[in-house]
Amino acid sequence: MEKTNKVFPGKLVIGFLLSIVMTVLAAWIALGTDFSKSVIMWMIGALAIFQAGVQLIMFMHINEGKSGMINTINIVYSVFIAAVIVAGSIWILTTGHAAH
Amino acid sequence: MSVDQILVTGDPLILASQIAILLTIIGAVVGITYFKKWRYLWEEWLTTVDHKKIGIMYILAGVAMFFRGGVDGLMMKAQTSRPNMEFLDAQHYDEVFTTHGIVMILFMAMPMLIGIMNVVLPLQIGARDVAFPKLNALSFWTFFVAAMLFNISFVIGGSPDAGWTSYFPLAGKEFTPGVGNNYYAIALQIAGIGTLATGINFIVTILKMRAPGMTLMKMPMFTWTSLVTSILIVAAFPILTVALAFMTMDRLFGAHFFTVAAGGDPMLWLNLFWLWGHPEVYIVVLPAFGMFSEVIATFSRKNLYGYKTMVASIVGIAFLSMLVWVHHFYTMGNSAAVNSVFSITTMMIAIPTGVKIFNWLFTMRKGRIKFTTSMLWSLAFIPCFTIGGVTGVMLAMAAADYQYHNTMFLVAHFHYVLIPGVVFAVFAGLYYWWPKMFGFTLNEKIGKWHFWLFVIGFNLTFMPMFFVGLDGMSRRMYTYSEGLGWEGWLGFSAAGSLIMAAGFAALCYNIYWSFRFASRDVGSDPWDARTLEWATASPVQHYNFAVVPKVDSLDPFWKMKKKGTFKLKKQDIKEIHMPSNSAIPILMGIAFGIVGFFLVFEWFTLAAIWSLGIIACLVANSFDYDDGYHVSAEEVxxxxxxxxxxL
Incomplete structure (x- = not known):
């Protein structure tokens, strides 16, 4: 902890800049472009997920320290489970005969 | 509501059960009072937080539930043994197959496995208890109360009758207006809470409480499978919780999650049920694989072949098990893409499972095999389970499944997976670890009767089901006409079920005989085993280990015996800190049960009042400052x- 206080916090600055860039980009896509509504939703959704990743790594240090590995595995696993349940259910219930 | 709306009346079989239940309760109360055992029962068992005692209570409850589910099975076999039988009517048959399924999976397989995990797992990793002992007791009591709540359904209010899968729209209020299916929604919910807590408890125990030196890759195989099972529980059981909550809303409060009437979707129930239901299959089968690994290694007198591939295949099975659930409802009419993807993932699961089969075979290769009863169960498991697995790959092909779907072929398949995969494992585990629980071994000779009767009976019962299934008999048929060519097969099957029942009776007799007559002089390590649980006394001291062992390799106890380092020095013995007993878990479990009962009958005011009891227990627990007690070094x-x- 003491060591990181003395050096220039490059990681934090990069994270800060990346976050600003992605936020501005999302605002510009939503307000300043003529993409269709669904394309806009997909793009800003993707940017939001990237930004969450940046914040977790740069600011919340999930991959550092004693439990870094465990935290990372936990998050990746939770995302996997959530994706399987939500995306899987939507896929199954909207594509078959049952939906039509 | 009058009495005859609450009690089920008019059926002689059920009347006899009501009388039997009443007499049993009176007998138990009178017996305990006569022998003055209430204090002993309360202090030693009902309020215990000792993982070994909790495990034993799980196993006892599991054996009782096995009996109940088994009787259900025998009744079904009797009803279909001849064409046009008039033993059970359609309604009664529906109730019987519904409760058979739920009791066997949730109230027999789960507690048996969790019970053995409870007894063995902390011992295998060199811990003195689980991470959260009181929570462990609460897990047991919520399970037990839920099992009792579910079991009274057939005498009070009526059994659930929409199948263990309880598919909508049949399971909805419109088509099943009685309280039976409320029992399903509420009892499973309460049991699920306990199971989820168990999963969390075991994950923390394994990750945080291993003996010094025991890295993850030095853990015994049963510990590995328990860890992966616990992770699957934590991933899958919340899905059941949500699905049951939706079902409760639909049935009790008129919501429409699963009814088409107001824009709900019955297929969403199937989807959520199997999102939990398929991982559940692996939740029960993985610990069983771990038990076989321990038993086979011990009685082949070799270390487990391919430890690392074994670990990899367990993790692989767990990963894939979350990705196959649609194979339970290909016939709902999915798109070709959905069915193809799930066909492939399902067939892929056979690969890691096959790896494990070969690992067990290679463990036995050139070993000096001892044919004890628990080894016999492990040996019989391999061919029987392989039949179940291979027919599973047949069912995995979506196009072919349109033929097999909901036929007796499917019923035969999953019994060939679950009985060798879980029941044989539980039997192997019970014979193997029995001395750790009670200080004597079960009788080997009666054990072999148990084994041969059960295995022969099992094959006779379920093998014919493949053939009647291919001949077009669908599952859950309560009667059939003459001349379909099924009579012979089903007659065989019914006879087989009686032989299987005789096998179970042999187990009960064995337990009785061994309690009375078996030699208590079997030492602490009767099988010359390999892992740390055998470094304790039989039965295990309440604090497990006088000194926490140090581990530097796989099979640490085997190494200690070979090197002669299994010794205890007097100066190493220190005071031991242990958790105190608590009445909160059992009281909270009872409160859960009462609230559940009132919810089943939709008496909401009473349910609300009694749920204050649950909250009171939570509050009492928060103000419980008991930090446990110390066992003095002299006593140790x-x-x-x-x-x-x-020493």
Whole structure:
């Protein structure tokens, strides 16, 4: 902890800049472009997920320290489970005969 | 509501059960009072937080539920043994197959496995208890109360009758207006809470409480499978919780999650049920694989072949098990893409499972095999389970499944997976670890009767089902006409079920006989085993280990025996800190049960009042400052001296 206080916090600055860039980009896509509504939703959704990743790594240090590995595995696993349940259910219930 | 709306009346079989239940309760109360055992029962068992005692209670409850589910099975076999039988009517048959399924999976397989995990797992990793002992007791009591709540359904209010899968729209209020299916929604919910807590408890125990030196890749295989099972529980059981909550909303409060009437979707129930239901299959089968691994390694007198591939295949199975659930409802009419993807993932699961089969075979290769009863169960498991697995790959092909779907072929398949995969494992585990629980081994000769009767009966019962299934018999048919060519097969099957029942009776007799007559002089390590649980006394001291062992390899106890380092020095013995007993878990479990009962009958005011009891227990627990007690070094020394020669 003491060591990181003395050096220039490059990681934090990069994270800060990346976050600003992605936020501005999302605002510009939503307000300043003529993409269709669904394309806009997909793009800003993707940017939001990237930004969450940046914040977790740069600011919340999930991959550092004693439990870094465990935290990372936990998050990746939770995302996997959530994706399987939500995306899987939507896929199954909207594509078959049952939906039509 | 009048009495005859609450009690089920008019059926002689059920009347007899009501009388039997009443007499049993009276007998138990009178017996305990006569022998003055209430205090003993309360202090030693009902309020215990000792993982070994909780495990034993799980196993006892599991055996009782096995009996109940088994009787359900026998009734079904009797009803279909001849064409046009008039033993059970359609309604009664529906109730019987519904409760058979739920009791066997949730109230027999789960508690048996969790019970053995409870007894063995902390011992295998060199811990003195689980991470959260009181929570562990609460898990048991919520399970037990839920099992009792579910079991009274057939005498009070009526059994659930929409199948263990309870598919909508049949399971909805419109088509099943009685309280039976409320029992399903509420009892499973309560049991699910306990199971989820168990999963969390075991994950923390394994990750945080291993003996010094025991890295993840030095854990015994049963510990590995328990860890992966616990992770699957934590991933899958919340899905059941949500699905059951939706079902409760639909049935009790008129919501429409699963009814088409107001824009709900019955297929969403199937989807959520199997999102939990398929991982559940692996939740029960993985610990069983771990038990076989321990038993086969011990009785082949070799270390487990391919430890690392074994670990990899367990993790692989767990990963894939979350990705196959649609194979339970290909016939709902999915798109070709959905069915193809799930066909492939399902067939892929056979690969890691096959790896494990070969690992067990190679463990036995050139080993000096001892044919004890628990080894026999493991040996019989391999061919029987392989039949179940291969027919599973047949069912995995979506196009072919349109033929097999909901036929007796499917019923035969999953019994060939679950009985060898879980029941044989539980039997192997019970014979193997029995001395750790009670200090004597079960009788080997009666054990072999148990084994042969059960295995022969099992094959006779379920093998014919493949053939009647291919001949077009669908599952859950309560009667059939003459001349379909099924009579012979089903007659065989019914006879087989009686032989299987005789096998179970042999187990009960064996337990009785061994309690009375078996030699208590079997030492602490009767099988010359390999892992740390055998470094304790039989039955295990309440604090497990006088000194926490140090581990530097796989099979640590085997190494200690070979190197002669299994010794205890007097100066190493220190005071031991243990958790105190608590009445909160059982009281909270009872409160859950009462609230559940009122919810089943939709008496909401009473349910609300009694749910204050649950909250009161939570509050009481928050103000419980009991940090446990200390076992003095002198007491430890005295206990150790009784069973070790070297102190």
């Amino acid at each position: 020394e005295e206990t150790e001296r009784k069973w070790r020669g070297d």
